[in-house]
Amino acid sequence: MDFAKIGTYIEGLYQKGKLTQKQYTEATELKEFGAVVDDDVARMLQVLITLTRPRKILEIGTSIGFSTVSMAKVIKQYGGTIVTIEMDEKVAEQAAKNFAREGVKEQIELKIGEARAVTAGMSEEFDLIFQDVGDKKLYGEMLEDYLRLLKPGGLLVAEDTLFPVFDFDPECGYLNSMCEPLDAFNKKIADCPQFESTLLPIGDGFTVAVKK
Template sequence: MFREISDLMKERMNYLELIDKEDRINGTPKSQRLRQIPPETGKFIALMLAASPDGIAMEIGTSAGYSSMWLALACRETNRKLITFEILEEKVKLACETFSKAGLEDIVELVHGDARYLINKYSGISFCFLDCDKDYYLDCYEAIIPKMVRGGILIADNAISHADTLKPFLDYVYNDPRVDALLIPLKNGELVCRKK
């Protein structure tokens, strides 16, 4: 799967990695930063998506589309589309540019809006990568889990780097009888949930 990263995707990934690095150094306001995942996390979520059951692949928090590119690799491998949600207008524009330049417009459906209120349109979700504003994790989780197929996988980013902020969410998930959950200590920490 990873050998199939096109030159267009590599070029766009490198471009976004450079912007993200500069954002973290130059004091770019938090809301404007790309705040994207590291490549190792990208490979991890792509592997998990490829191993998930049949159904809808979803992402909440597109930003500029970096993680979406990794997920698109798995979607190509498993013959699915990715539905990704982004609420900020300027990030939607960047993500559209990313999907166009990376040749992914046939695989990725970008939805501009608040996923918490739009997920109810979908059912049969088999995979979701959650990487939005941390205050909304629990609301998103509660919208997704009832719509997930048995064996579906939800991955929540930043479970270690934002552990204090996410503590109520993490405690809730660890005690949720609908899922099995495990914290993976990869980079910023990935909470992996599998629906029972």
């Protein structure tokens, strides 16, 4: 199978009339920020949200907010809310501007801080958690927090989970350093009896797990 050809075909079908990653990043003044999800991941989040209609979403890792806005455009239609956490103040400030520009700031509560510290103080429950934090060690380390914060039947979705099988340039220490913690997370969630889960080859790997 030619995956590049498949990707081009799918994007040709679905990009019309949608806010794309390219449009979003070009409209963003700040040019240095953590990588945002691909368009296929943004659409997958929108499909999952349309299917499950979560009232409360928690996102870990906002960056400039492309995934947040993609989700907010769907929840706005029925009245859901998103709490999103970002520790880089400059990037968070840009995300807040983007939420206003895209007409979804009322749907989003942006918390500036370190993810573990912020979630430790949370007692509310969520219907969907999107894990896309830059520090990949947190994926596995926060699994217990996610079990505590998710309602039964709630969804945990995580991006970048196929990094362990990507052929990164051996010179790129940053990307290579993410593979081991993501492999540990993948094994942990696959073996976790409290989740029914799978890993889909969408974006850079997209794990979907339902809390039983």
